[in-house]
Amino acid sequence: MTLRDITDRIAKAEVDAGREPGSVTLIAVSKVQPNERVEAVLNEGHRVYGENRVQEAAGKWPDFKARFDGVELHLIGPLQTNKARQAVQLCDAIHSVDRLKLAQALARLAQEEGRCPDLFIQVNTGEEPQKAGVLPNEADGFIAECRALDLPLRGLMCIPPSEEEPALHFALLAKIAKRNGLDGLSMGMSDDFERAIALGATHIRVGSAIFGARVPS
Numbered sequence: 001m002t003l004r005d006i007t008d009r010i011a012k013a014e015v016d017a018g019r020e021p022g023s024v025t026l027i028a029v030s031k032v033q034p035n036e037r038v039e040a041v042l043n044e045g046h047r048v049y050g051e052n053r054v055q056e057a058a059g060k061w062p063d064f065k066a067r068f069d070g071v072e073l074h075l076i077g078p079l080q081t082n083k084a085r086q087a088v089q090l091c092d093a094i095h096s097v098d099r100l101k102l103a104q105a106l107a108r109l110a111q112e113e114g115r116c117p118d119l120f121i122q123v124n125t126g127e128e129p130q131k132a133g134v135l136p137n138e139a140d141g142f143i144a145e146c147r148a149l150d151l152p153l154r155g156l157m158c159i160p161p162s163e164e165e166p167a168l169h170f171a172l173l174a175k176i177a178k179r180n181g182l183d184g185l186s187m188g189m190s191d192d193f194e195r196a197i198a199l200g201a202t203h204i205r206v207g208s209a210i211f212g213a214r215v216p217s
């Protein structure tokens with residue numbers, strides 16, 4: 001698929017869901033992709049990208065940001081506290097806030113660095129032991145703790161279990177966001193972004209459908 005195919009499908013999904021055109025932000029997930037592929041999509045004019053590791057992002061994005069105006073970088077993978085400063089300096093959004101210690105570090109770094117990325121709390125909607133994120137029944141409390149730290153909370157993020165119907169997880173995430181007065185929903189990937197848009201996604205994270213299969217690292 002090309003970027004154009006994906007943006008056409010997003011536009012159609014917005015219309016089908018009765019949503020405002022342009023209300024969904026496409027995060028092109030460039031992790032592990034060769035720089036030529038990323039550069040080709042930059043040259044097509046796309047400006048919002050996602051990476052899942054700080055180190056990898058730090059290796060390629062400062063150069064791209066210097067060469068292309070208006071790049072927005074979203075961290076979508078787990079964030080270790082000792083990488084948080086680098087993430088705050090480099091990223092415009094972090095989608096993986098999932099524990100108090102990290103939230104406290106981000107609050108302190110926001111003061112020190114004079115900037116803070118938009119933050120999404122990751123919710124482990126499938127309650128999978130190996131997956132990051134706060135459990136659904138801990139979400140309200142954690143949201144309140146982040147608000148008490150004055151963090152710029154934009155919304156919630158989830159990665160549904162691969163074997164389950166994602167719509168159930170998207171609906172659960174939307175419900176938790178709504179009852180907490182949050183309107184950002186980071187949900188939907190290459191195989192299910194239209195269903196996510198139907199259920200209210202504001203940010204979809206699409207990698208392989210844009211760039212092609214990831215080369216195994």
Ligand SMILES: *Cc1c(COP(=O)(O)O)cnc(C)c1O
Binds near residue numbers: 029076208209
């Ligand atoms: C890799 C990744 C994606 C993109 O996955 P695709 O199936 O290639 O679209 C989305 N979200 C997260 C958190 C990822 O790590």
